[in-house]
Amino acid sequence: MNILILHAHIEPDSFCSSLKNLAFEHFTANGDTVEISDLYQMGFNPVASRSDFKSVAQEKPFNYLKEQIFAFQNNSFSDEITTEMQKFVRADLLLLNFPLWWSSVPAIMKGWLDKVLALGFSYHPRDKKYETAPFRGKKALCTITAGGSSAAYTSEGENGDIMESLFHLHHGTLYYCGLDVLPPFITWRTHLTDEETLKGYLNDYKIYLENIDFNNKLY
């Protein structure tokens, strides 16, 4: 398998980064090929703008979505975006590794989704989405370090069911692009737990990765 890990943490020595490292080691030892887009390390610019295109169809009024279609048809995305698209094309599994910020991905990762999963390339709202998306059948998986407790993220908890918080990402983004969405791996109260608990999470993640059932999907 080819795996693309998107990673969005500023600190290489963070627990979130150690989960990224563990996934890299696991899949590599398994004989898989792993690429990592370490967005902070790359200095990835998440702001969708004119500079995402080598040429544009229409400067004024500027329509970002129309420019995405034009760039897809004319192979004129910026080199940075083209490189990320190529990684995505090669990947059988897209693994998003991030800390949960405001019930979603950090801005730097949101920008990757906004810019790389471009209209025309990964979907078209008319006829290329969900079951008919171009990359139908690729897998996706979110590995998340959350600040809240697991109890807080249930339907009875103050934050509501974590799956409802992640619906926009799992269903509205990944499944929209045709990806099979696997159940997420989540660590809870990550910033508050002691070393022993964090070691336990790493062990849980190892077991999780060793036992992934690619047929067991949310969507």
Added chain:
Amino acid sequence: MNILILHAHIEPDSFCSSLKNLAFEHFTANGDTVEISDLYQMGFNPVASRSDFKSVAQEKPFNYLKEQIFAFQNNSFSDEITTEMQKFVRADLLLLNFPLWWSSVPAIMKGWLDKVLALGFSYHPRDKKYETAPFRGKKALCTITAGGSSAAYTSEGENGDIMESLFHLHHGTLYYCGLDVLPPFITWRTHLTDEETLKGYLNDYKIYLENIDFNNKLY
């Protein structure tokens, strides 16, 4: 009332920008004070990083959330973030005006939420959130241009209920910070509609704004 409009569209001549303009005109004519953070026009940098702080408590390992608390206690956020925080403090109503990208806000606006609604300042997961948040009672409202149809965004539609897609923003972000969340104003298939329909949407928005019931809240 003091109103802060967060606006996230690259093109001043877009329909999304015209909704921002209409809200500005409506509230100004109403005698309210309106400030606008036009994130593209400001060149807002959405990436949470070391440069968000004038000094840091600990360079290595770098912990962004701990630095937010430190900066709040020491008044050492960057000038850009401090300015946005001051606008937010002044506002009775926070109006988020944006195109729906991947069932959420564009990255440039996500970065505003990540960086300005900082730990310590607008919430603390231990004891300052939801009903006990520091800014409890401010209002929030999302004005959204969506690409899909309203039928697609129902529980029977292919995208699911729009309120489930927006849960992470309405509940997981705005209400978490103690804000009263008003029902969103949404335009559908915005990029595909003709001039007449867009004019109709502007008229609908005018009526919506004229009839806002600040006691009718989602959360």
